[in-house]
Amino acid sequence: MEDEVFDQIVFVFHNLVSWVAAGAMVFGGVVPYIPQYRDIRRTQNAEGFSTYVCLVLLVANILRILFRFGRYFETLLLWQSIIMIVTMLIMLSLCTDVRTATELNTKRRSFIDFDWSYFWLWSRFVDYMQCVLAFTLMAAYITYLFLDSALFVETLGFLAVFSEAMLGTPQLYCNYQNKSTEGMSIKMVLMWTSGDTFKTGYFLLTQAPVQFWTCGLLQVLVDFTILFQVYYYSRYPQKPVSHTVSHTTSAKAL
Numbered sequence: 454m455e456d457e458v459f460d461q462i463v464f465v466f467h468n469l470v471s472w473v474a475a476g477a478m479v480f481g482g483v484v485p486y487i488p489q490y491r492d493i494r495r496t497q498n499a500e501g502f503s504t505y506v507c508l509v510l511l512v513a514n515i516l517r518i519l520f521r522f523g524r525y526f527e528t529l530l531l532w533q534s535i536i537m538i539v540t541m542l543i544m545l546s547l548c549t550d551v552r553t554a555t556e557l558n559t560k561r562r563s564f565i566d567f568d569w570s571y572f573w574l575w576s577r578f579v580d581y582m583q584c585v586l587a588f589t590l591m592a593a594y595i596t597y598l599f600l601d602s603a604l605f606v607e608t609l610g611f612l613a614v615f616s617e618a619m620l621g622t623p624q625l626y627c628n629y630q631n632k633s634t635e636g637m638s639i640k641m642v643l644m645w646t647s648g649d650t651f652k653t654g655y656f657l658l659t660q661a662p663v664q665f666w667t668c669g670l671l672q673v674l675v676d677f678t679i680l681f682q683v684y685y686y687s688r689y690p691q692k693p694v695s696h697t698v699s700h701t702t703s704a705k706a707l
Contacts, residue, residue, distance in 0.1 A: 479533050481651065483540040485644045490544060497555065499548040507541040507548075508573055509620050514538050515589050516613035519596045523606030526661055542582070549578045607664070614668035621645070621675040628682045632691030639683055646676040 493499050514534035521531055553576055562571045564580035575581060599605040628634050653669030655661075 479529055479536060481648050482533060482537050485641050485648070486540060486544060488641070490547060493547055493551060497551055499551045502544075502548065503623070504545060504548050504573060505623065506620065507545045509616055510537055510541050511585055512588070513613050513617035513620075514541075515585075515592060516609055516616070519592055520606065520610040520613050522596060523600055524610060524662060526665070527659060530661070530665075542585075545581050546578045549576070549581065553577070610662055610664040611668075614664045615671075618668035618672040618675070621672070621679055625675060625679055625682070628679065628686070633686050634679075634683045639680075642676065642679055642683070646673065646680065649673045649676055 489502055493502060514537045517534045518531065520526075556576075561576040562568065562574060562580075563577065564575055564583045573581075573584075575584075596605075596609065649669065649672045653666055653673055656666035656669050
């Protein structure tokens with residue numbers, strides 16, 4: 454009798470841990486952007502957040518969804534990509550509204566102008582949606598044509614996770630250029646590090662495709678390098694720099 458009760462407790466505990474882990478995988482990636490969203494709404498200033506973050510994550514997660522048509526992976530990871538896409542579109546909408554409201558230049562820039570000097574710097578949210586839709590349709594069509602090619606499918610999966618793994622490199626470079634990490638939230642970087650570590654461990658335990666955990670390890674390495682910059686530039690202050698955050702180079706600025 455006692456053995457049955459113990460088995461039931463273990464079973465319930467196992468299910469609880471599984472649900473918590475699943476929830477962390479699906480929603481954990483968007484949590485760091487909640488404080489950023491609230492801060493932008495409160496200050497009506499989006500200069501501290503680069504919309505290139507949204508670009509990279511949109512591309513990465515669209516490619517990941519297409520990769521699933523060629524090679525199956527867990528449904529949880531599919532939902533993770535869908536929720537991240539929705540989150541990045543919400544962030545884009547807010548940033549566009551705030552930037553348009555505070556921008557002195559009244560000239561409107563749109564996606565259909567095809568002016569590469571203003572790529573991803575458009576004036577309306579609908580232009581970003583047009584770009585995302587065009588990329589999705591083009592990528593889906595190419596995937597449909599080459600879906601039978603194992604090389605193409607594996608390359609698609611690698612590009613999806615590699616682009617996401619490289620998300621921190623613009624911030625890394627920005628810190629290096631400024632010789633400072635001032636204006637970057639250490640708390641957020643710690644959240645990214647813990648989240649990426651958990652995600653990579655999850656990939657390894659669930660035997661996800663090799664592209665997932667390899668690029669996950671790379672992402673963790675980038676996070677730890679940024680944390681090292683925090684330590685180094687605080688311990689050995691460099692030449693004072695402007696507090697203005699570059700919109701084009703900061704991809705994880707908070």
